[in-house]
Amino acid sequence: MNPQNSSSSVTHPRGTRARVLLSSVFGPYAQNDEFGSRAINPMELYHNQVTRAQGAFSLRMFHRSWGIMLIQANISAPCTVLDFPTREAFARELTSHDYEVVGISSIIINVGKVREMCRMVRQLSPHSTIIIGGHVTAIPGIEHLADADHYVRGEGISWMRRYLGEDVTAPIKHPAIVSGIQTRAMGMRLPERRGSTAATIIPSVGCPMGCSFCATSSFFGGKGNFCNFYETGDELFDIMEGFETSLGVQTFFIMDENFLLHRKRALQLLARMKAAGKSWGMAVFASANAIKLYTMQELVELGISWVWMGLESPHSVYTKLKGTDTRKLTHELRSHGIRVQGSTIIGLEHHTPANITDEIEHACSHETDFHQFMLYTPVPGTPLYREMKEQGRMLDFVDLADIHGQFKFNFQHAAISREDSKRFLDWAFLHDFECNGPSLYRMCQTMLQGWRRYRDYPDPRVRERFAREMQKLRTGYSAALWAMEHQFRSVNRSVSEKMKALRKDVENESGFIARLSSRALGPLLLWTTRREERRLAKGKTYEPPTFLERTNWAST
Numbered sequence: 280m281n282p283q284n285s286s287s288s289v290t291h292p293r294g295t296r297a298r299v300l301l302s303s304v305f306g307p308y309a310q311n312d313e314f315g316s317r318a319i320n321p322m323e324l325y326h327n328q329v330t331r332a333q334g335a336f337s338l339r340m341f342h343r344s345w346g347i348m349l350i351q352a353n354i355s356a357p358c359t360v361l362d363f364p365t366r367e368a369f370a371r372e373l374t375s376h377d378y379e380v381v382g383i384s385s386i387i388i389n390v391g392k393v394r395e396m397c398r399m400v401r402q403l404s405p406h407s408t409i410i411i412g413g414h415v416t417a418i419p420g421i422e423h424l425a426d427a428d429h430y431v432r433g434e435g436i437s438w439m440r441r442y443l444g445e446d447v448t449a450p451i452k453h454p455a456i457v458s459g460i461q462t463r464a465m466g467m468r469l470p471e472r473r474g475s476t477a478a479t480i481i482p483s484v485g486c487p488m489g490c491s492f493c494a495t496s497s498f499f500g501g502k503g504n505f506c507n508f509y510e511t512g513d514e515l516f517d518i519m520e521g522f523e524t525s526l527g528v529q530t531f532f533i534m535d536e537n538f539l540l541h542r543k544r545a546l547q548l549l550a551r552m553k554a555a556g557k558s559w560g561m562a563v564f565a566s567a568n569a570i571k572l573y574t575m576q577e578l579v580e581l582g583i584s585w586v587w588m589g590l591e592s593p594h595s596v597y598t599k600l601k602g603t604d605t606r607k608l609t610h611e612l613r614s615h616g617i618r619v620q621g622s623t624i625i626g627l628e629h630h631t632p633a634n635i636t637d638e639i640e641h642a643c644s645h646e647t648d649f650h651q652f653m654l655y656t657p658v659p660g661t662p663l664y665r666e667m668k669e670q671g672r673m674l675d676f677v678d679l680a681d682i683h684g685q686f687k688f689n690f691q692h693a694a695i696s697r698e699d700s701k702r703f704l705d706w707a708f709l710h711d712f713e714c715n716g717p718s719l720y721r722m723c724q725t726m727l728q729g730w731r732r733y734r735d736y737p738d739p740r741v742r743e744r745f746a747r748e749m750q751k752l753r754t755g756y757s758a759a760l761w762a763m764e765h766q767f768r769s770v771n772r773s774v775s776e777k778m779k780a781l782r783k784d785v786e787n788e789s790g791f792i793a794r795l796s797s798r799a800l801g802p803l804l805l806w807t808t809r810r811e812e813r814r815l816a817k818g819k820t821y822e823p824p825t826f827l828e829r830t831n832w833a834s835t
């Protein structure tokens with residue numbers, strides 16, 4: 280239980296019989312509106328903050344609101360989750376059922392929507408108790424911005440259980456979560472076959488590293504603290520095995536801010552995987568110093584196929600990078616078939632107009648598979664925010680809806696202006712794309728390296744995993760390489776030549792199938808890519824579908 284939670288001892292008079300609606304904020308998201316939606320800030324992970332300069336090559340997908348899904352799975356009260364509603368759908372749900380409790384989940388930028396949703400609840404379902412949870416509650420004075428009854432800071436499952444008079448110490452049940460929804464790339468929607476998309480596993484929330492700018496860390500207790508839902512590798516193994524059966528998956532997106540930091544748990548999971556012959560793949564977030572706790576063999580045997588890692592400037596002061604040559608590490612990981620998603624902050628304290636381009640070039644020289652760039656952003660609730668506030672450097676006129684790290688500085692930087700911050704950020708994305716090519720191509724490079732290195736590895740689990748990846752390379756990806764190579768000729772000829780060489784390598788390794796697929800499907804993908812470029816140029820955006828899920832429900 281987080282001590283910052285408001286009203287932590289209050290319980291609802293109907294206890295676990297109270298009907299609960301849990302909702303994320305309403306859409307649409309990827310367009311400018313009066314509630315704080317911004318075209319620049321779509322409800323998409325990659326297209327928002329990673330591949331957004333990659334045009335039709337950008338990887339596009341949505342992710343569900345896992346916080347409310349976890350809460351729903353862990354209360355026994357009748358509960359509805361409404362995810363990505365429209366305003367109309369939210370109003371309809373409020374009026375068509377009698378909810379005693381309405382919980383709204385949001386991050387800071389969407390506070391305008393939270394305010395509107397509270398107003399709607401007061402009007403349409405005046406007897407409901409309104410609870411606001413998630414990062415939005417880190418805003419100082421949130422009580423004056425949105426009219427709720429409770430503002431829940433930090434971990435929400437235990438708060439909700441206590442509020443409903445349920446057992447706070449009961450084990451956490453993990454809901455079955457398909458990680459990405461409606462994935463598209465190069466103008467094509469990928470088929471959503473059973474098991475084709477990873478399952479999300481959430482072992483914990485928060486991060487004990489406590490970097491001063493980090494909202495996730497500070498929201499769950501800051502340096503030295505975090506909330507662990509599953510302490511042991513055994514628990515994780517059982518959950519993963521369950522989803523292998525129910526969802527048909529063999530890959531997992533581990534949503535833990537620093538999964539590899541917990542070495543004992545990871546190695547216990549590895550031992551169970553080995554004993555049961557599990558050829559699973561895992562995408563994880565991990566800091567460079569945590570990755571260094573493992574040998575490459577351990578990482579590969581654990582099934583680590585994707586690492587999201589901070590690559591701050593060599594001159595930064597963050598302990599997560601201490602003593603690590605991140606370029607060497609990135610190169611090494613990729614040579615073992617592990618895709619690297621780098622994350623670089625633009626506008627650190629020591630950045631100036633004179634050194635920032637070198638720093639961005641240094642970041643791009645890592646040649647990661649994916650690269651996220653974010654503006655250095657003091658976010659309410661973080662130590663950095665408090666520090667900037669004390670120094671009188673926060674720009675108080677900036678709308679909260681614009682504090683998402685992809686627009687302009689929200690504070691007075693020592694050397695870089697607010698306008699230039701956006702220019703440097705945009706250039707970073709573009710430069711990475713133009714120098715290194717589409718992320719889809721870079722992934723293919725890494726997958727081939729992994730397969731070549733591990734195809735004869737003694738552990739059959741590892742061989743099987745790389746063989747699965749190679750199967751994708753010789754079919755769909757091979758066709759994508761053909762199309763990328765042709766489309767990229769006008770952007771960067773030398774990168775296009777490298778794509779061609781890679782495609783030839785894949786074909787040489789796989790023979791007829793890869794050649795057939797690149798020649799037959801490649802031109803089709805080139806056509807869909809160009810069609811998508813035209814659509815994007817006309818302003819096409821994508822929105823997630825609405826989900827409505829009820830549990831413990833008996834209709835009235």
Ligand code: B12
Binds near residue numbers: 321411413
């Ligand atoms: C998945 C994710 C997304 C998904 C969105 C999924 C969705 N449906 O909303 C995508 C990729 C689209 C996304 C986009 C963005 N995101 Co995001 N995202 C995350 C991420 C990685 C995981 C969130 C998660 O599910 N965590 C696990 C769950 C269990 O934790 P939780 O949501 O916090 O929920 C717990 C509590 O908060 C609480 N709780 C939550 N809701 C409720 C509701 C009630 C009623 C109660 C009682 C409690 C409660 O209980 C839960 C269990 O303990 C987090 C980082 C992180 N590790 O949390 C960033 C994070 C939430 N995102 C963030 C940001 C800034 C963004 C973007 C603005 C980024 C950008 N510029 O690209 C955009 C905004 C898009 C938009 N238009 O809204 C910030 C929020 C900062 C802040 N202080 O507000 C975070 C914390 C990352 C960071 N460290 O900066 N994001």
Ligand code: SF4
Binds near residue numbers: 486487488
């Ligand atoms: S290591 Fe990453 S998740 Fe952990 S506090 Fe630092 S920035 Fe946040």
